[in-house]
Amino acid sequence: MTQDLTGKVVLVTGGARGLGEAYARGIVAAGGKVVIGDLLDDDGVAVAESLGESARYQHLDVTDAASWQAAVDATVAAFGRLDGLVNNAGISASGLPVADEPLDTFQKIVQINLVGVHMGMHFAIPAMRAAGGGSIVNISSAAGLMGMALTSGYGAAKWGVRGLTKIAAVELGREKIRVNSVHPGMVLTPMTAPTGISLDEGAFPNNPFKRVGRAEELVGAITYLLSDDASYTTGAELAVDGGWTAGPSTEYIMGR
Numbered sequence: 001m002t003q004d005l006t007g008k009v010v011l012v013t014g015g016a017r018g019l020g021e022a023y024a025r026g027i028v029a030a031g032g033k034v035v036i037g038d039l040l041d042d043d044g045v046a047v048a049e050s051l052g053e054s055a056r057y058q059h060l061d062v063t064d065a066a067s068w069q070a071a072v073d074a075t076v077a078a079f080g081r082l083d084g085l086v087n088n089a090g091i092s093a094s095g096l097p098v099a100d101e102p103l104d105t106f107q108k109i110v111q112i113n114l115v116g117v118h119m120g121m122h123f124a125i126p127a128m129r130a131a132g133g134g135s136i137v138n139i140s141s142a143a144g145l146m147g148m149a150l151t152s153g154y155g156a157a158k159w160g161v162r163g164l165t166k167i168a169a170v171e172l173g174r175e176k177i178r179v180n181s182v183h184p185g186m187v188l189t190p191m192t193a194p195t196g197i198s199l200d201e202g203a204f205p206n207n208p209f210k211r212v213g214r215a216e217e218l219v220g221a222i223t224y225l226l227s228d229d230a231s232y233t234t235g236a237e238l239a240v241d242g243g244w245t246a247g248p249s250t251e252y253i254m255g256r
């Protein structure tokens with residue numbers, strides 16, 4: 001079942017490929033309008049054109065204030081309002097331990113994956129106030145729910161997104177702006193494909209399902225949180241991770 005997003009206008013960052021593209025497609029399938037913001041102009045235009053009149057592409061650098069204001073303005077100009085923001089744009093972990101991750105690498109990851117989320121909320125909130133409310137979905141990670149080795153800047157940013165989400169939820173509740181975080185596990189996308197993961201059953205022993213996720217398996221969580229079905233849900237953290245963060249596998253505990 002798909003949630004009903006009829007009449008809702010949503011800005012999705014990092015929507016030109018991967019999970020963000022899947023979210024953009026899911027929003028339109030649910031009856032909503034979407035503006036895809038990304039740095040990858042050719043890919044973003046292609047996704048928006050394939051979705052027809054319900055979608056637009058807007059160049060957006062989530063680390064740039066003027067770019068954010070332009071994206072919010074373009075969304076309101078195109079579709080008349082802004083009801084939803086999916087802060088999805090991000091870059092991957094360095095794969096280096098804390099002791100070795102260069103400071104500028106740490107700062108770059110935090111700038112995009114955490115400061116970019118703050119900027120998105122900062123620039124979207126006035127338009128949501130004008131719309132009488134809204135829903136912000138901040139994309140964290142399983143790495144924002146546990147201490148995942150070799151993710152120092154990435155994990156720190158994703159923990160930050162989780163906390164910032166709760167702060168904004170508390171501040172904005174009385175204005176009917178809901179703010180929640182989603183925590184994907186390992187999902188096959190252009191970001192993770194270079195690690196060599198596959199969708200084969202049994203190929204990812206880290207979680208109880210023993211497989212990585214498909215981008216489509218994240219979409220329902222996003223459309224739910226954007227929809228009025230989630231009207232009493234704010235400040236929540238929704239893990240969509242095949243049980244990865246629930247705890248160690250039975251095999252690990254029992255040794256078989």
Ligand SMILES: NC(=O)c1ccc[n+]([C@@H]2O[C@H](COP(=O)([O-])OP(=O)(O)OC[C@H]3O[C@@H](n4cnc5c(N)ncnc54)[C@H](O)[C@@H]3O)[C@@H](O)[C@H]2O)c1
Nearest residue numbers: 014018019039061062088089090141184186187189190191
């Ligand atoms: N794939 C996974 O396993 C996984 C797991 C947990 C969390 N996530 C998170 O989900 C989100 C999407 O991941 P993905 O796997 O689809 O990655 P991806 O690399 O396939 O897509 C990320 C998109 O963000 C865009 N982007 C990067 N920097 C940007 C910037 N400064 N401004 C605007 N857009 C920018 C990229 O151009 C790209 O289109 C990320 O926040 C990621 O951390 C992914």
